[in-house]
Amino acid sequence: MIAGRLLKISDRGVLVTLAVILIIAILVPVLHLLVPPESAFHIPAYAMALIGKYLCYAMLALSLDLIWGYCGILSLGHGAFFALGGYAMGMYLMRQIGSRGVYGNAELPDFMVFLNWTELPWYWHGFDSFAFAMFMVLFVPGVLAFLFGFFAFRSRVSGVHLSIITQALTFALMLAFFRNDMGFGGNNGLTDFKDILGFNLQASGTRTALFIATCLALGASLLLCLAITRSRLGVVLTAIRDAESRTRFLGYRVEAFKLFAFTVSACIAGVAGALYVPQVGIINPGEFAPANSIEAVVWTAIGGRGTLFGPILGAVLVNFAKSWFTSALPELWLFALGGLFLAVTLFLPKGLAGLFDRKAAGGRRAVPAAQPEAAE
Amino acid sequence: MLLAVALATMLTIALMVTHAMAADLATEIKSLDTSNFAQKEKAIAAIAATGDARVAAVLTALNDNKLLIRKADRLVVIAEGKGNVKIENAATGEALGEAAEADLDRIAINNKIRRQIKVILGGLTLFSDDPAVRLKAADDLFRSRDLSSLQPLKDALAKEQDPQVRQAMMEALAALTLVSDAPEAEKLAAVLTVKARGDQDAIALLSSVAQGSDAVARAATEALTSLEWARSFWDSLQNAVYGLSLGSVLLLAAIGLAITFGVMGVINMAHGEMVMIGAYVTFLVQEVIRGAAPDLLDQSLFIAVPLAFLVTALIGIAIERSIIRFLYGRPLETLLATWGLSLILQQAIRSLFGPTNREVSTPSWMSGSLELGALTLTANRLAIIVFALLVFVGLLLLLRHSRFGLEMRAVTQNRQMASAMGIHTARVDALTFGLGSGIAGIAGVALSQIDNVSPNLGQSYIIDSFMVVVFGGVGNLWGTLVAALTLGIANKFLEPFAGAVLGKILVLVFIILFIQKRPRGLFALKGRAVEA
Numbered sequence: 001m002i003a004g005r006l007l008k009i010s011d012r013g014v015l016v017t018l019a020v021i022l023i024i025a026i027l028v029p030v031l032h033l034l035v036p037p038e039s040a041f042h043i044p045a046y047a048m049a050l051i052g053k054y055l056c057y058a059m060l061a062l063s064l065d066l067i068w069g070y071c072g073i074l075s076l077g078h079g080a081f082f083a084l085g086g087y088a089m090g091m092y093l094m095r096q097i098g099s100r101g102v103y104g105n106a107e108l109p110d111f112m113v114f115l116n117w118t119e120l121p122w123y124w125h126g127f128d129s130f131a132f133a134m135f136m137v138l139f140v141p142g143v144l145a146f147l148f149g150f151f152a153f154r155s156r157v158s159g160v161h162l163s164i165i166t167q168a169l170t171f172a173l174m175l176a177f178f179r180n181d182m183g184f185g186g187n188n189g190l191t192d193f194k195d196i197l198g199f200n201l202q203a204s205g206t207r208t209a210l211f212i213a214t215c216l217a218l219g220a221s222l223l224l225c226l227a228i229t230r231s232r233l234g235v236v237l238t239a240i241r242d243a244e245s246r247t248r249f250l251g252y253r254v255e256a257f258k259l260f261a262f263t264v265s266a267c268i269a270g271v272a273g274a275l276y277v278p279q280v281g282i283i284n285p286g287e288f289a290p291a292n293s294i295e296a297v298v299w300t301a302i303g304g305r306g307t308l309f310g311p312i313l314g315a316v317l318v319n320f321a322k323s324w325f326t327s328a329l330p331e332l333w334l335f336a337l338g339g340l341f342l343a344v345t346l347f348l349p350k351g352l353a354g355l356f357d358r359k360a361a362g363g364r365r366a367v368p369a370a371q372p373e374a375a376e
Numbered sequence: 377m378l379l380a381v382a383l384a385t386m387l388t389i390a391l392m393v394t395h396a397m398a399a400d401l402a403t404e405i406k407s408l409d410t411s412n413f414a415q416k417e418k419a420i421a422a423i424a425a426t427g428d429a430r431v432a433a434v435l436t437a438l439n440d441n442k443l444l445i446r447k448a449d450r451l452v453v454i455a456e457g458k459g460n461v462k463i464e465n466a467a468t469g470e471a472l473g474e475a476a477e478a479d480l481d482r483i484a485i486n487n488k489i490r491r492q493i494k495v496i497l498g499g500l501t502l503f504s505d506d507p508a509v510r511l512k513a514a515d516d517l518f519r520s521r522d523l524s525s526l527q528p529l530k531d532a533l534a535k536e537q538d539p540q541v542r543q544a545m546m547e548a549l550a551a552l553t554l555v556s557d558a559p560e561a562e563k564l565a566a567v568l569t570v571k572a573r574g575d576q577d578a579i580a581l582l583s584s585v586a587q588g589s590d591a592v593a594r595a596a597t598e599a600l601t602s603l604e605w606a607r608s609f610w611d612s613l614q615n616a617v618y619g620l621s622l623g624s625v626l627l628l629a630a631i632g633l634a635i636t637f638g639v640m641g642v643i644n645m646a647h648g649e650m651v652m653i654g655a656y657v658t659f660l661v662q663e664v665i666r667g668a669a670p671d672l673l674d675q676s677l678f679i680a681v682p683l684a685f686l687v688t689a690l691i692g693i694a695i696e697r698s699i700i701r702f703l704y705g706r707p708l709e710t711l712l713a714t715w716g717l718s719l720i721l722q723q724a725i726r727s728l729f730g731p732t733n734r735e736v737s738t739p740s741w742m743s744g745s746l747e748l749g750a751l752t753l754t755a756n757r758l759a760i761i762v763f764a765l766l767v768f769v770g771l772l773l774l775l776r777h778s779r780f781g782l783e784m785r786a787v788t789q790n791r792q793m794a795s796a797m798g799i800h801t802a803r804v805d806a807l808t809f810g811l812g813s814g815i816a817g818i819a820g821v822a823l824s825q826i827d828n829v830s831p832n833l834g835q836s837y838i839i840d841s842f843m844v845v846v847f848g849g850v851g852n853l854w855g856t857l858v859a860a861l862t863l864g865i866a867n868k869f870l871e872p873f874a875g876a877v878l879g880k881i882l883v884l885v886f887i888i889l890f891i892q893k894r895p896r897g898l899f900a901l902k903g904r905a906v907e908a
Contacts (some may be wrong), residue, residue, distance in 0.1 A: 068708075074708045074711075076711075148888075151889075151892040152891075152892065154892070155891070155892040155893065155895050156895055157891055157892065157895045159707060159708070160637075160641070160643050160707045160708070160711065161846055161891065161895060161896075163643075163708065163711060164643070164842045164843075164845075164846050165846065165887070165888050165891050167839065167842070168839065168842070168843060168884050168887060168888055169884075169888060171839050171884065172880075172881045172884035172885060172888075175877050175880055175881050175884075176877075176878075176881050178877065179877055179878070290839065294712075294715055297712065298712060298716075301712060331723070331726075331727060334719045334720065334722065334723035335719075335720055335723050335724075337716070337719055338715075338716040338717060338718070338719035338720035338723070339716065339720065340716065341712050341713055341715055341716020341717075341719070342699065342713050342716045342717065342720075344712075345703060345706075345709040345710075345712050345713040345716070346699065346702055346703070346713065349706075349709070
């Protein structure tokens with residue numbers, strides 16, 4: 001019924017994107033599992049993992065779009081939520097290794113044995129359970145975002161200041177996770193995963209299942225964001241983006257709305273990170289690097305913020321370009337990425353989605369031109 | 377042991393008394409040719425008693441098993457090398473050519489003799505003609521606390537004229553007294569002498585004496601406490617200096633950022649790259665000077681500072697004219713665009729100069745260090761503190777007392793009103809951006825002296841600079857100064873007990889919390905302009 005209502009509100013971009021995700025979710029596994037490896041249409045395991053990775057990034061970009069494109073909050077630290085979700089998943093996967101580690105210690109992960117630790121730190125307890133780990137994937141980023149947002153929005157930290165302290169947040173977390181004493185594997189992070197829910201992570205079947213799960217999660221996040229942005233709540237969010245003070249004067253609790261969007265967005269980012277880790281096979285503190293978060297912002301900007309399908313498009317395209325550039329012309333990649341930043345901000349303020357929008361005459365304006373709420 | 381002490385004492389007295397008797401060194405050396413160790417000891421004592429200039433050489437050779445006897449004529453020689461050895465007459469030092477090892481007999485010694493030799497040699501260095509050698513001997517004695525040297529030390533002290541060496545000997549004597557079985561009163565006095573010395577060795581000695589419960593141990597504990605206090609005082613002072621130096625680096629890196637942010641509301645993510653370019657300008661200037669006029673190398677920084685300012689200011693103005701001015705009123709987009717720019721600049725420098733560190737030399741007047749009490753101030757740190765303050769004062773004067781400064785402040789406070797009053801705001805923006813970038817450039821010259829000049833140089837400072845800016849608030853340079861120094865000092869004071877990384881995390885968390893309390897920083901600009 002809800003789906004029916006959603007479909008009624010026709011958003012061609014979102015519908016097309018959902019259809020494409022569905023097709024990919026079916027087509028890629030079929031081409032991977034059923035087409036023989038000799039065939040030109042066969043998709044090898046690494047390529048499927050790569051596409052899965054792009055889709056995880058797409059979820060991260062989508063989560064950013066929810067707060068930036070619809071609520072005007074530019075987070076330069078969203079990679080932190082992504083990485084925290086990833087670490088929660090990584091901890092579960094570490095516990096699944098059991099006694100198959102290099103040191104063969106059933107109680108402790110290898111890196112703890114290496115550090116001469118004798119017992120599991122308290123915060124590692126419970127991660128033997130998949131359900132608990134999945135709960136933490138949502139809970140840890142959600143709580144951090146809630147607390148951070150609660151204080152930040154209540155004291156009306158906004159605009160550039162907010163962007164900078166989100167950057168400080170992820171930078172501080174990066175430094176913290178680099179420390180061996182934190183108990184998260186320090187520099188090397190968590191890796192050498194063996195299996196998930198008892199299935200071997202290297203097996204084609206497991207990889208395919210993970211891939212389909214990623215597609216489903218992306219589709220579900222897209223529907224969730226659609227539901228939020230098309231509800232009355234979403235209208236208020238857009239109002240906050242366009243004129244925060246005016247919305248406040250109309251009687252809305254701006255902080256509460258922002259906090260809601262920020263927390264939901266962090267949870268989506270956490271799920272994206274959790275799906276990312278088993279497909280990539282490693283999570284390390286580098287994921288917290290401020291540069292990663294800023295890059296994610298650029299996927300969103302390139303795709304077109306304020307539309308739900310734009311960021312997905314942007315994330316996939318930019319990462320595809322990155323994969324191609326870094327293997328073919330590694331020294332040119334930073335020029336290309338930097339050029340993209342400039343080109344998009346200068347010439348395509350609505351991103352790629354804006355191009356479609358321009359063609360569809362009479363279509364809704366995706367992003368109103370910049371807000372001159374900038375005297376701050 | 378006691379026997380050895382007694383013997384050594386005897387020996388040295390003999391050494392002193394018989395100094396003038398000029399016994400024949402050759403004869404005494406000859407008497408080493410015996411298999412009886414007791415006789416050897418006597419012979420060694422007699423050798424020492426001759427007071428001959430070659431005593432040290434002979435005894436050292438004996439200790440090192442290099443004193444041998446030629447089988448043919450039973451002459452005692454000093455041998456050097458292996459296989460075919462070069463030999464010389466032990467008594468005269470006259471070279472005797474080469475000899476096969478098989479033709480030589482070793483003079484065997486035992487541990488007792490080794491101790492005896494050590495004491496004699498120690499005594500000899502205490503009586504050396506060179507004050508530096510005497511000083512070192514006394515200091516060594518303070519550390520080794522070898523009781524067998526007590527008597528020679530006392531004798532040497534009685535003769536000593538040089539006040540510095542005398543002081544060192546008194547301290548060594550006090551150290552020996554503390555480990556000997558001297559009466560309590562003497563030991564208490566010794567504790568005071570050692571305390572007055574107050575360095576790491578003194579602390580080590582006192583803590584070894586402080587065990588126990590007698591009056592001496594109590595006095596030592598007391599002295600130790602006061603020394604520890606003094607040390608922690610100097611440590612804090614040293615930390616404060618380190619913090620000040622880090623703070624002035626932050627000030628240099630952040631102050632340009634604060635200006636552009638204050639005036640234009642623009643966060644320039646490429647600011648770090650301006651710093652990096654400034655450092656590379658320094659490198660290039662030095663390269664050119666090295667080729668053209670090597671004598672000027674010491675003055676290279678004086679050329680690099682204005683040049684770096686000029687280059688980065690021009691780049692800044694170009695950036696403002698070509699990119700930033702199209703993005704006014706969209707601060708978040710500006711942030712992204714400048715980030716993209718920073719990636720391009722980094723990669724450009726990497727392509728031009730390679731990814732590795734470039735070497736920038738430090739002028740001779742900036743190397744070396746200054747000692748103030750227990751405080752070490754390295755000249756380059758000191759120079760950077762002074763330089764940062766100069767830049768700060770210069771900017772302050774520019775903003776207060778120039779037409780441009782006036783216009784800049786007007787635009788900061790109220791852009792529309794300033795424009796209405798006839799201020800050409802676009803020009804002010806371009807010049808402000810140029811100024812901010814130029815200051816980043818001269819910050820780069822300073823940083824090239826203490827950090828690696830690599831394409832990533834700017835990245836390592838950019839987040840800290842942001843922290844300084846949001847902590848200090850914009851629109852007031854004093855805010856930047858206070859914030860930079862506070863953060864620098866806080867970092868360095870947290871380091872000793874939290875570790876460098878955790879200290880940094882604590883500072884970041886503190887700033888994140890602080891922003892909640894004062895969203896616009898320490899020195900926020902007041903007035904209606906800030907509330908949009």
